[in-house]
Amino acid sequence: MSEPLVFEKSATGRVCARLPLCDVPERPLPDLLPSEALREDLPLPELSELDVVRHFTKLSQHNYAIDLGFYPLGSCTMKYNPKVHEVIARLPGFSGIHPLQDPATVQGALALIYGVEQALAEIAGMSAATIQPAAGAHGELLSLMMIRAYHRQHGQEARRVVLIPDSAHGTNPASAARCGFAVRSVPTDGRGLTDLAALEGALGPSTAALMLTNPNTLGLFESDVVRICSMVHQAGGLVYCDGANMNAIVGVARPGDMGFDVMHFNLHKTFSTPHGGGGPGCGSIAVGDVLRPYLPVPRVVEMEPGRYSLDERRPLSVGRVHSFFGAFLVAVRAYAYLRTLGSDGLRRVAEHAVLNANYVRARLSEHFDIPHPDTCMHEVVISASRQKARSGVRALDISKRLMDYGFHPPTNYFPLIVPEALMIEPTETESKETLDAFCDSMIAIAREAETDPDLVRSAPHSTAVSRLDETAAVKQLDVRWPSA
């Protein structure tokens, strides 16, 4: 069942790749390089081409993916990744260009980046965008760098506290710390929304910014958002929108119109680019006029209609945050998606993402505790507290048991403020039949938790491996072959 390590399949002297012949006069190696700079051995595996194909094909068969089935991982927006985008991303005019070519020879690429950035700014309701950040956390980091530069420029270097609701993703506080900010947590109130009184109390002359995820990680829209932004602005701070959950509102409402100064998009979530088992992503950010001068270089600018150039000289810019322009081929796919959907299509995305999440909520509401039982946005957070109290079956157990029913589990134990949380994000590309099959499975597991809790607690039973010993993984650390 399990596949050996590629190193265990190696046979000395076996060769796969066929290299070009040397067609220039060859010189002895010692004439070209000092011998003390050369390595003695190169311990890479030696395989045939068929060995390589079989090994990685077998590994792929031990991996779950959207192409195989429902993947309701909350906050990750695992929607269908259109195949036509893969064809487009492989056009030689996109995949075979070098980032240091003369801009005159990459006008199509610059037009595409410009087009994506314009579209993202419009979707955000802001004035400009950049595709340079490589991931959502990178977009957060860049935004905070810009906020810090803004305060510095305005003689407000003492503004070094970033406020973050207790429901936020862990990247928010980690990014803030990376930028030299102190983090102050803001509690969530009984409605599942930002506690306004606590926010008021936390705001002050040291406030640099508030980072707000909207809709928040409970799947709820922060209905006081306009007031929240205005409170932060009055205190002299800026407001950042974590756009991980943008799939809920794309085309319906715009963070810029709510008062946010800056936001990030995950092109690998909202705009359907494949996540590749952990990356690549693209954490594009959009900014309002206040932060626009601080955007990273280089900027793609339109000199005249249809002619683009790179602007490197921007005195207030925070600088460069990526080796080149960011994840260009991710932007190509996002551009193709935007051009396929248009305004109406994007709005349909949000509407059906919210419809699907609410349908799941409605179907599961009798069987699980739902801490905030009213209408949700694109994801619903349920709790396994009832199951845990009655039979000791926890959110983790339910997650693992779902695998036996053929589904990827939801995000579990997040947000941290909900005990035994299961965060379910169906996305708009799933059909009612799929949602019904998933909900039937969840309900069946809830029943199993009553009738045969050990079956659930020892799940999964149908996967290549069962639960792994994570403590041993840390204690007897083995992170490379051959083991040390």
Place this chain on the structure above:
Amino acid sequence: MSYVPHTDGDRVAMLRAIGVERIADLFAQLPPEVLLRRPLSLPEALDEPALIRHLRELSRRNTSGEEAVSFLGAGIYDHFVPAVVDALVSRGEFLTAYTPYQPEMSQGMLQAMYEFQSLICALTGMDIANASMYDAATAMAEACLMLVEATGRRRVAVSRAVHPHYREVLRTYFCAADVEYCEAPCADGRTATDPLTQALEAPTACVAVQNPNFLGVIEDLPALRQCAAEAGARAIVAVDPVSLGLLKPPGAVGFDVVVGEGQALGSPTAFGGPLLGFFACRSEFQRKFPGRIVGRTQDAAGRRGFTMTLRTREQDIRREKATSNICTNEALLALAASIDLCALGPSGLRGLAELSLQKAHYARDVLCAVPGVAQVFDHPFLKEFVIRLDTRRSVHDVSRALLGAGILAGYPLGEAYPELHDALLVCVTEKRTKAEVDQYAQALRVAMEGGAA
């Protein structure tokens, strides 16, 4: 078109189950003043044939490596990639998976990441490698910040021979993190040791260098490591993984962290993104390094399995006390690099490095035989070298003339190194043929004389 599968009947049944009349009712949480009451101002939607037509047209406004012969490198390289790499990396099981948070369902990707870590350790001679970073520049920035944290010294010395874009990214990161950036000069195309020693007189967390450096020159790594050690500073080197087919692994020279750009291992040049940062270090930093790492363990039945490990360093658990904010990385490019390295094997990787070395030296000879062209730095190099163009024309003019002859001549250095305003950084990989190099020399001869090449 929005890839939404719902029929009218589905919508009616689902709304009834929810207990609302219209989809709009589900958005009642949004205050009316934030609702967008007009369509987004976006270009009109395209059907699939029109989409392909439009994007093909955009792509044709770029001069790709298929239409011009490229001698551009400078951190992004067009090396041979066996066809098996894209065929395997395109599989939907890898392509459309998320981060392997649920190991029982993600053993394939987890094992591939363990193999990637092992391959990077083998190449670099280091103890542990993570499962990837965004690119070499941010990997170097993270390495510096890790060593700032580990040493308690808020100052980093960076060689001026490090890629100018990496240095800019370091400055951006350091400015935000309140770390002092100190640049160590180069002399004759190499990091100079005496000024470096002087630069290290103030307490410094680490020295960051690149090998081969941005100017193509092979650095004296043992001497640079020695300078750092004498000042009690740590040492980071950014490497080109293909060069490690021939060159001694930095781990053998005592470096603390090895980072690099892995794009050339299996991924296209793609206008510089997405890229693959790799990060390898000594095991003494195993509780401090940034990014994800996969470990081997076993399940209850004693079967071998893989899982993300050392997780208590990470942002989702440790929040503001995490060792980094990184979450999404470049897993698919790391997979491509693993497949590429397995397909190449030791003879293939060494072959790529050696063919590039031979062809680059041949190119250096024939280009420098052109009147007015001379190599600038007389040091060992692998696949890149700097030539000075002694002509009344600017380097950009000459480059443009060569472009007319279908040649991307190299990277003009004047922007990053004003003293090299008349110089080009030329890269020759194994994919270039003798005929292409000869054609370059011929076109350069014409362009140097003021012709249109």
